[in-house]
Amino acid sequence: MASKAEFIAGLRAEIEAVTREGAGAPERSRAGRAQASRAKAPARDGDRAGAGDARRQGEHAGIGGSQGESDSAAEPELTAERAFQKILRLAATREQSTVRLRGRLARDGYAEEVAEEAIARAVRVHAVDDRRYAEALVRMCVAAGKGVEGVLAEIEELGLDPDELEALGEYRAAGEEVDVERALALLDRRPPRAKNKREAAYRKLIQQGFGSSTAATAARRWAESVR
Known part of the structure; x- marks a missing residue:
């Protein structure tokens, strides 16, 4: 049979053990409550940013958002009225020909019949002649x-x-002489740089719209004057 001293020592040990367990319980309880609180707490700035990034990525991939928001604005219809208004704007800047307008409207994507309707209307109102x-x-x-x-x-x-x-x-x-003088004036303003000056002058004048007779005469005179 254990002595009184041994009994008291054992009882004290049990009390100390219970005390230690009781002291640790509130700490565990507080830790559990804190964890639960964090689980229910609103997202912090970083968390909200992450959620926003995920949402934007989803929208970019076609998840969420309306179809109207993702689609670009529809291109305007290329009607005869729209072509006519374009012609008026062009004609207000400089004279236009029907041939040039056909080419311009075709490049802009207008159908041939639409372009012809608009051009005919512009001719009727004398915007194009x-x-x-x-x-x-x-x-x-x-x-x-x-x-x-x-x-x-x-x-x-x-x-x-x-x-x-x-x-x-x-x-x-x-008269041709006046035309030759005009050709010579052009060569003086913009002289050709080639070694064969006469030949280069002739080519330049032809490119600038002068007739062959005028170009030949002016090129000869100019080449002789710059020797």
């Missing part, structure tokens, strides 16, 4: 110091007879 365009084209070449022979093919493509143009009649009435 091929003869007026041809007259302006000749006068523009003369004003720029160029020859007009280079634009005759374009005028004929419009179904016009160049000889019936008032501007061309005035140009030719001045």
Whole structure:
């Protein structure tokens, strides 16, 4: 049988053990409550940012969001009215021909029948006039110091007879000598740099719309003057 001293020592040990377990329980309880609280707490800034990134990634992949938000705005319909308004804007800047407008509208994606309808309407209201365009084209070449022979093919493509143009009649009435002087003035402003000056001058004048006779005469005179 254990002595009293041994009994008391054993009882004290049991009490100390119970005391230690009781002291640890509140700590475990507090830790559990803190963990539960964190589980229920609102997301912090970093957590919200992460959630936002995930949501944006989902929208980018087509998850969430409306179809209207992801689709780009529909392209405007290429109607005859829209083509007509484009023609008016172009004609307000400079004279336009029906041939040039057909090419422009085709490049912009208009169907051929739509373009023809718009061009016909522009002609009816006199916003576009091929003869007026041809007259302006000749006068523009003369004003720029160029020859007009280079634009005759374009005028004929419009179904016009160049000889019936008032501007061309005035140009030719001045005579070839005036045309040669204009060609010489062009060479003085922009002289060719090639070694064979006469040949280079002739090519340049042909490229600038002068006739072969005018170009040959002016090239010879200019080459002789710069020797």
